[in-house]
Amino acid sequence: xxxxxxxxxxxxxxxxxxxxxxxxxxxxxxxxxxxxxxxxxxxxxxxxxxxxxxxxxxxxxxxxxxxxxxxxxxxxxxxxxxxxxxxxxxxxxxxxxxxxxxxxxxxxxxxxxxxxxxxxxxxxxxxxxxxxxxxxxxxxxxxxxxxxxxxxxxxxxxxxxxxxxxxxxxxxxxxxxxxxxxxxxxxxxxxxxxxxxxxxxxxxxxxxxxxxxxxxxxxxxxxxxxxxxxxxxxxxxxxxxxxxxxxxxxxxxxxxxxxxxxxxxxxxxxxxxxxxxxxxxxxxxxxxxxxxxxxxxxxxxxxxxxxxxxxxxxxxxxxxxxxxxxxxxxxxxxxxxxxxxxxxxxxxxxxxxxxxxxxxxxxxxxxxxxxxxxxxxxxxxxxxxxxxxxxxxxxxxxxxxxxxxxxxxxxxxxxxxxxxxxxxxxxxxxxxxxxxxxxxxxxxxxxxxxxxxxxx
Ligand code: PMP
Numbered sequence: 011x012x013x014x015x016x017x018x019x020x021x022x023x024x025x026x027x028x029x030x031x032x033x034x035x036x037x038x039x040x041x042x043x044x045x046x047x048x049x050x051x052x053x054x055x056x057x058x059x060x061x062x063x064x065x066x067x068x069x070x071x072x073x074x075x076x077x078x079x080x081x082x083x084x085x086x087x088x089x090x091x092x093x094x095x096x097x098x099x100x101x102x103x104x105x106x107x108x109x110x111x112x113x114x115x116x117x118x119x120x121x122x123x124x125x126x127x128x129x130x131x132x133x134x135x136x137x138x139x140x141x142x143x144x145x146x147x148x149x150x151x152x153x154x155x156x157x158x159x160x161x162x163x164x165x166x167x168x169x170x171x172x173x174x175x176x177x178x179x180x181x182x183x184x185x186x187x188x189x190x191x192x193x194x195x196x197x198x199x200x201x202x203x204x205x206x207x208x209x210x211x212x213x214x215x216x217x218x219x220x221x222x223x224x225x226x227x228x229x230x231x232x233x234x235x236x237x238x239x240x241x242x243x244x245x246x247x248x249x250x251x252x253x254x255x256x257x258x259x260x261x262x263x264x265x266x267x268x269x270x271x272x273x274x275x276x277x278x279x280x281x282x283x284x285x286x287x288x289x290x291x292x293x294x295x296x297x298x299x300x301x302x303x304x305x306x307x308x309x310x311x312x313x314x315x316x317x318x319x320x321x322x323x324x325x326x327x328x329x330x331x332x333x334x335x336x337x338x339x340x341x342x343x344x345x346x347x348x349x350x351x352x353x354x355x356x357x358x359x360x361x362x363x364x365x366x367x368x369x370x371x372x373x374x375x376x377x378x379x380x381x382x383x384x385x386x387x388x389x390x391x392x393x394x395x396x397x398x399x400x401x402x403x404x405x406x407x408x409x410x411x412x413x414x415x416x417x418x419x420x421x422x423x424x425x426x427x428x429x430x431x432x433x434x435x436x437x438x439x440x441x442x443x444x445x446x447x448x449x450x451x452x453x454x455x456x457x458x459x460x461x462x463x464x465x466x
Pocket of ligand 1: 068124125126127128130159160161162237265266268293294
């Protein structure tokens with residue numbers, strides 16, 4: 011069957027409401043419609059081919075396109091039995107839970123659902139229910155950081171540190187409180203690493219003391235911030251956060267929606283340290299987006315808070331997610347984890363990530379508009395500034411023009427989501443974990459070309 015590109019695009023323009031973009035320009039420009047992918051390569055409806063340095067546009071197709079082992083696992087499971095509610099068990103859900111926790115020290119329980127936002131909502135509900143059961147409802151507050159993102163629902167936006175993504179959706183859910191970020195390049199305290207005594211971690215304790223430790227039940231952070239600017243904390247940061255949470259009996263929720271599943275060269279981003287979180291949330295790379303699949307993963311101690319004997323008040327977790335019971339999605343997760351393991355993709359992410367960072371630095375560090383290049387595994391960012399001294403961010407239109415130039419030359423790159431003040435000035439990169447040196451050379455070359463064409 012031949013595809014009539016023009017007619018399909020017209021139907022798209024007439025009926026599809028695309029995510030996160032303004033539609034007026036579609037009067038003149040066509041939306042992009044993707045039709046076929048293999049590995050890192052993806053083809054649009056007009057037959058143009060791209061190298062995808064964004065794993066599906068939102069850091070999620072971790073093993074690349076066209077992975078038959080996952081497709082077959084979904085098909086086989088759906089042929090046998092597509093669904094049974096999460097109130098019961100299915101073979102792939104059991105296998106998936108076991109496989110996930112085998113990669114994580116001291117985590118033991120897996121609650122399946124369908125998106126990163128939902129996985130974080132579950133974590134918030136766990137904190138709130140513990141507060142109700144154990145602290146008379148008083149330990150209900152959840153602290154989150156400036157620049158972190160945890161989802162698109164009203165409560166996850168209430169925990170969202172990217173102001174422009176949420177400012178028109180208030181009023182927010184009460185009980186969410188923001189504290190400072192840990193970005194050394196733009197230290198919120200004007201300090202330098204080495205003499206700063208990790209003030210950003212201490213800011214968490216300040217915030218807890220200001221709010222009253224008895225009122226704070228949870229802290230949520232991205233182990234490495236993704237859309238807010240590829241921010242890798244210094245090695246002391248996460249252990250200090252863990253220690254502060256322990257001191258005040260606060261659950262630490264680590265949002266691994268982007269950093270999980272090999273993205274940073276470990277199974278999970280927090281595993282670059284030896285901390286044990288109370289709750290870990292993950293999505294995107296869990297089934298590499300072959301199916302909508304997410305999970306809220308906890309320690310046994312967290313799980314035990316929700317157990318009760320018949321004579322007590324019932325304290326089970328009163329939550330359900332219909333599509334958390336999709337057996338085909340769980341089978342996709344099992345197969346995806348197997349592919350990552352069998353093909354050594356964690357190691358490839360680490361090695362190719364080092365190569366990516368080295369290449370970006372050698373080709374771009376001396377450019378007048380490159381402020382900082384940061385990364386870990388196949389997760390990297392190039393922060394662009396007007397001036398290296400003043401660090402004034404380049405205008406987001408310039409970043410859009412660079413991304414447009416790369417796209418014209420067949421490479422898809424990302425850029426930070428806006429945050430106030432305008433920090434929409436970082437190129438973001440997260441190619442599939444199967445990336446080779448040749449793929450990376452191509453991506454870096456396109457960025458060098460885009461930066462010099464637009465910024466000189
Ligand atoms: N957490 C982080 C760190 C994310 O980047 C995202 C999505 N980009 C989410 C949560 C929300 O995930 P979803 O879009 O699947 O709801």
